[in-house]
Amino acid sequence: MKISELLRQRPTLSFEIFPPKNKDGDISSIYSTIDQLAQLKPDFISVTYGAGGSTTRNTVEIATMIKERWQIESVAHLSCIDATAENLRGVLDQLKEKGIENILALRGDYPKGYDPQTAPQEFRHASDLAAFITANYPDAFCLSGACYPEVHEEADSLEADLRHLKIKADAGASYLVTQIFLDNNYYYRLLREARKRGIQVPILAGIMPATNAKQLLNMSKMCGCSIPYTLSVMIERFSAHPAAMQEIGLNYAAWQIMDLITNGVEGIHLYTMNRPQIATEIMRRCDAILREFRDAH
Numbered sequence: 001m002k003i004s005e006l007l008r009q010r011p012t013l014s015f016e017i018f019p020p021k022n023k024d025g026d027i028s029s030i031y032s033t034i035d036q037l038a039q040l041k042p043d044f045i046s047v048t049y050g051a052g053g054s055t056t057r058n059t060v061e062i063a064t065m066i067k068e069r070w071q072i073e074s075v076a077h078l079s080c081i082d083a084t085a086e087n088l089r090g091v092l093d094q095l096k097e098k099g100i101e102n103i104l105a106l107r108g109d110y111p112k113g114y115d116p117q118t119a120p121q122e123f124r125h126a127s128d129l130a131a132f133i134t135a136n137y138p139d140a141f142c143l144s145g146a147c148y149p150e151v152h153e154e155a156d157s158l159e160a161d162l163r164h165l166k167i168k169a170d171a172g173a174s175y176l177v178t179q180i181f182l183d184n185n186y187y188y189r190l191l192r193e194a195r196k197r198g199i200q201v202p203i204l205a206g207i208m209p210a211t212n213a214k215q216l217l218n219m220s221k222m223c224g225c226s227i228p229y230t231l232s233v234m235i236e237r238f239s240a241h242p243a244a245m246q247e248i249g250l251n252y253a254a255w256q257i258m259d260l261i262t263n264g265v266e267g268i269h270l271y272t273m274n275r276p277q278i279a280t281e282i283m284r285r286c287d288a289i290l291r292e293f294r295d296a297h
């Protein structure tokens, strides 16, 4: 089923996982992760994509398995920064053949050693990829795109980022998923400003629970998300106490979800980091609220 159809009916709860990283390309360690996530009955699970070789194959394979073995809808991420149209056709043909109906169309992060002089330049932005898929695979896929509550690091301003986001939505992204944020006010700002500019597609909120101080600080640095004062004080006070930090991280993520649902969010997308126990624990902390959210029509 296309996620856009699902979103027309009700808000969604979804999870993101990544293909296991190991030298021999063995993906079997992901099975128990999916098993445990499946018990939480998500509307879909998305699988990240790293450009090139076995990682690409693994994304397709895992997305296919989620659908076939667990009967859960899947979304395959696909990036285009160093791809050619021919490479992309190869992956898109595979996805179509395997019955994958949902793609998160991304530009992707610049790979290590990326050289614009030698790298293919056919696709510069995620919107180029969305337009390519829409033109070459009409109606085959439901496309989505990424968006940034605290503005993408390369964008000059919120205004410019939103202008580009509108191009992405117009090129076929039928819903958007946000980058991680820890201050819900940035999500509400994005929603408000996007709507003002005619971006009407659902914007799912990306939440990542961090359960230790180092992880929280890394996440803030890597994803460019700011740490609200109340949370930074808790980190300062409890950073040397792992159990306390875990409690803070779980409760904080649960609180973010409750606040978002209260304010009418159309979807919660949990970055699980392949840690299903954490996802389970968060769901448990807002169980009644999530049940009401998912029953909403």
Ligand code: FAD
Residues within 6 Å of the ligand: 047, 048, 049, 050, 051, 077, 078, 079, 104, 105, 106, 107, 108, 109, 110, 124, 125, 126, 127, 146, 147, 152, 153, 154, 155, 160, 161, 162, 164, 165, 167, 168, 177, 178, 179, 180, 206
């Ligand atoms: P774009 O939408 O192309 O935006 C990148 C920059 O270019 C922005 O500054 C934007 O303002 C600007 N821009 C966009 N369009 C235009 C235009 N037409 N003209 C001028 N400027 C423009 N990375 C991976 O490698 N694999 C993954 O699986 C993955 N999954 C992700 C999932 C989510 C939900 C999110 C939020 C991010 C994910 N990323 C992933 C990271 C993502 O690839 C990076 O954040 C990357 O830097 C930008 O990708 P994008 O698709 O948002 O790019």
